[in-house]
Amino acid sequence: GAVVSQHPSWVICKSGTSVKIECRSLDFQATTMFWYRQFPKQSLMLMATSNEGSKATYEQGVEKDKFLINHASLTLSTLTVTSAHPEDSSFYICSAGDWSEGYTFGSGTRLTVV
Amino acid sequence: AQSVTQPDIHITVSEGASLELRCNYSYGATPYLFWYVQSPGQGLQLLLKYFSGDTLVQGIKGFEAEFKRSQSSFNLRKPSVHWSDAAEYFCAVGDTGGFKTIFGAGTRLFVKA
Numbered sequence A: 001g002a003v004v005s006q007h008p009s010w011v012i013c014k015s016g017t018s019v020k021i022e023c024r025s026l027d028f029q030a031t032t033m034f035w036y037r038q039f040p041k042q043s044l045m046l047m048a049t050s051n052e053g054s055k056a057t058y059e060q061g062v063e064k065d066k067f068l069i070n071h072a073s074l075t076l077s078t079l080t081v082t083s084a085h086p087e088d089s090s091f092y093i094c095s096a097g098d099w100s101e102g103y104t105f106g107s108g109t110r111l112t113v114v
Numbered sequence B: 001a002q003s004v005t006q007p008d009i010h011i012t013v014s015e016g017a018s019l020e021l022r023c024n025y026s027y028g029a030t031p032y033l034f035w036y037v038q039s040p041g042q043g044l045q046l047l048l049k050y051f052s053g054d055t056l057v058q059g060i061k062g063f064e065a066e067f068k069r070s071q072s073s074f075n076l077r078k079p080s081v082h083w084s085d086a087a088e089y090f091c092a093v094g095d096t097g098g099f100k101t102i103f104g105a106g107t108r109l110f111v112k113a
Helices: none
Strands: A004-007 A010-013 A019-025 A032-038 A044-051 A067-073 A076-081 A090-096 A109-113 B003-005 B010-014 B019-021 B024-026 B032-038 B044-050 B056-058 B064-068 B073-078 B087-095 B100-103 B107-112
Touching: A004 A090, A010 A019, A019 A032, A019 A090, A019 A109, A032 A067, A032 A076, A044 A067, A044 A090, A044 B100, A076 A090, B003 B087, B003 B100, B010 B019, B019 B107, B024 B073, B032 B064, B032 B073, B044 B056, B044 B064, B044 B073, B073 B087
Parallel strands: A010 A109, B010 B107
Antiparallel strands: A004 A019, A019 A076, A032 A044, A032 A090, A067 A076, A090 A109, B003 B024, B019 B073, B032 B044, B032 B087, B056 B064, B064 B073, B087 B100, B087 B107
């Protein structure tokens, strides 16, 4: 089955720095990937749709300049949290695959900004 | 707009007892429905999905779900719960417009010995 790898699993960074999170499709090509944010004990909120070779589509209310998405190849999408602040601390999850089969999710990245 | 409602924030069942997690959806056409499970600090795993055909869908780990159009429901069931089933369960609907997945708020399952 489709496998999505997300790295790192967790990261701690200082306020004001930037953090990059990678999402890779290991055994298939993904022209589209999705980035979600999940607050503790809450559901997943879609942040953006990452499109290979073109600009990402952001959901309403998501700051595109803060959450930079790059989908430079068919197997890799990256989410960069720029100038991170404590309120950006969250669990970030990517997904990809065949929509009609149910997307495959990465294992998530726990970001803590101190 | 599509939406998913999971009325129960958390449910506690005894090990070996049966389980039913409720899910109601709002969608204009025939929905694409999913159930996912999430263990703490982990990503999501697909349990089962429904697109069309038989309204009773079998999934992994002994789970099943029944699509009831008249009730706009897609409840998840398991006849006998194991302690390892303790997790967060998300019902989701597929948005055919943008091929997005819209999640419910989730139901936390606790299993007591």
